[in-house]
Amino acid sequence: MAAKSWKEWEKPLLDLEDGIAKLREQVARMGKGERPDLERQIVEYEKTRDNYLEVMYSRLGPWEKVLVARAERRPYTLDYVGQIFRGFLELEGDRRGNADPAIVGGPAMLDDSPVMVLGHQKGRTVQERAFRNFGMAKPEGYRKAVRLMDLAERFRLPVITFVDTPAADPGVESESRGISEAIAASMLKMFELTVPVISVVIGEGGSGGAIGIACANRVLMQEHSIYSVIPPEGCAAILWRKPEMGPQAAAALRLTAQNALEFGVVDEVLPEPKGGAHREPGEAAETVKNAIVRHLSELRNKKPEELKSDRHEKFRKMGVFAEGAAQVAQELET
Amino acid sequence: MEAFLQCAGCKKILFALEFEQSFRVCPHCGHHHRLTAAQRVEITFDPGSFDERDTGLSSSNPLRFPEYQEKLESAVERTGLGDSVVSGFATLDGVPVSTAVADFAFMGGSMGSVTGEKIARTFERAVEINCPVIVFCASGGARMQEGLLSLMQMAKTTALVERTRSMRLPYIAVFTDPTMAGVLASFASVADVILAEPKALVGFAGARVSKQAQVARVPDDFQTAEFCRRSGMVDRIVPRRELRPTLASLVKMLSGGRDGG
Secondary structure, three states: OOOOHHHOOHHHHHHHHHHHHHHHHHHHHHOOOOOHHHHHHHHHHHHHHHHHHHHHHOOOOHHHHHHHHHHHOOOOHHHHHHHEEEOOOOOOOOOOOOOOEEEEEEEEEEOOOEEEEEOOOOOOOOHHHHHHHOOOOOOHHHHHHHHHHHHHHHHOOOOEEEEEEEEOOOOOHHHHHOHHHHHHHHHHHHHOOOOOOOEEEEEEEEEEHOOEEEEEOEEEEEEOOOHHHHHHHHHHHHHOOHHHHHHHHHHOOEEHHHHHHHOOOEEEEEOOOOOOOOOHHHHHHHHHHHHHHHHHHHHHOHHHHHHHHHHOOOOOOOEEEEEEEHHHHHHHHH | OOOEEOOOOOOOEEHHHHHOOOOOOOOOOEEOOOOOOHHHHHHHHHOOEEEEEEOOEOOOOOOOOOOOOHHHHHHEEEEOOOEEEEEEEEEOOOEEEEEEEEEEHHHHEOOOHHHHHHHHHHHHHOOOOOOOOEEEEOOOOHHHHHHHHHHHHHHHHHHHHHHHHHHOOOOOEEEEEEEEEEHOOOHHHHHEEEEEEEEEEEOOOHHHHHOOOOOOOOOOOOOOOOHHHHOOOOOOOOOOHHHHHHHHHHHHHOOOOOOOO
């Protein structure tokens, strides 16, 4: 039986770590050298833990990737923004009558140059989650994104987006304010931009809500993040009327970073620290930053119109299909 | 063809011949029954003017998704179509247009690589010969069986809308029953003008999901063309009988502007 959550899946590991911590406490209370056997035991347990991590994370199946991508300890957009940029100034308004804390954005410094940062934001505590609506953006989130991309275009700031959302908000209010139009308009805006655009999928790349801010010149993806047209549980519910068949659907949907690379949907998979980004957030941020800097320096060599047409061409090629003889015959005829 | 059939709306018995002549709209309750792509082409464009393109395209099941191949084969057999849209050139009151027409009967009109490609080529052909675009939408959304590749069709088709816009070519979308999810949240919603057929289902999430997510009262006409019209997402609701003249006037007026008036 597959685990239902990251907590459940990682429980043996967490139990082991808990045990190690308790042993350490005990040793500390007794003073150094008093119980060498316990100290040796700690070293042994730590080795076991490291092996465990190595094994667990080097062979993550699609469903385990889903769990890790959704883990509440995983770094979120603002965690990365704090580590990668300096002087991030959040700008909040959509200028259309609403605010949306599920998408954050504003200018920030990447080393010595200003960029425009945008991303979905999830919450960790119960209150934060409610405030961020679980990272599910409403129309106003995408309209804010459009507005900030407009600023970026006018002031020639490269746009860096962080993708981490289960889906766009499906509620009645979002529907009545035009969530579909808001997502489409955000994509349309991305195809108008003549500045460099880089997107990084850092957790859940959830369907329309994700692609709404991910039409970039370069799309990068962390190795334990996912990118999917539909949540696996939703897919299982529709196809087999069994939402509990999420693990099977996760495999069928090919939603891992490695799959996305194979299909040419992402340009690079960014390695994560052993045991996932949440174990060494600093190291994970360093890797993401280096990749952004490297891709940006390549993109900066391109002319504005070239950046736009490259982006168009990149997405124009997406898709896999067969083109048969009937078409060729028809074209020869005409 | 049977001589009689039953209206899916009011359940009254209808004369098949009369029903076909009224474009499959119930004469009693006005229920707009779904059309096949061929029927839509026939009642919309000038007789014999439709020149179908992209007929050689077919899905190659890139994910090797379980049961997808069988579903595709049975859809092809049942509908006689290659995928969920037909695309090509036609004339409307003599005006050449590039068009794509969706058929819900083919896997719920869902958009995978082939449908996305046909929509993209529809816009490209318009740019090539400098003509307006008309797209008839009828879709449950992106096609799950092509996973991420289906999701990318949303971006691809929207990129082509941007290109068509920059060439100042009019693009009109018609939302027919149903226009949902990945199709609605991409090329469909960024048309220059959006028309909808009465009572067409139009929405982002499945109605069940939306209602679950909400504590507040849900309007009776939630996720219909009428609901979208009230919220400003649809420009006009046009009964089927008036669609052809409405489209023809729009196409003419939007392409007829001259600099300096």
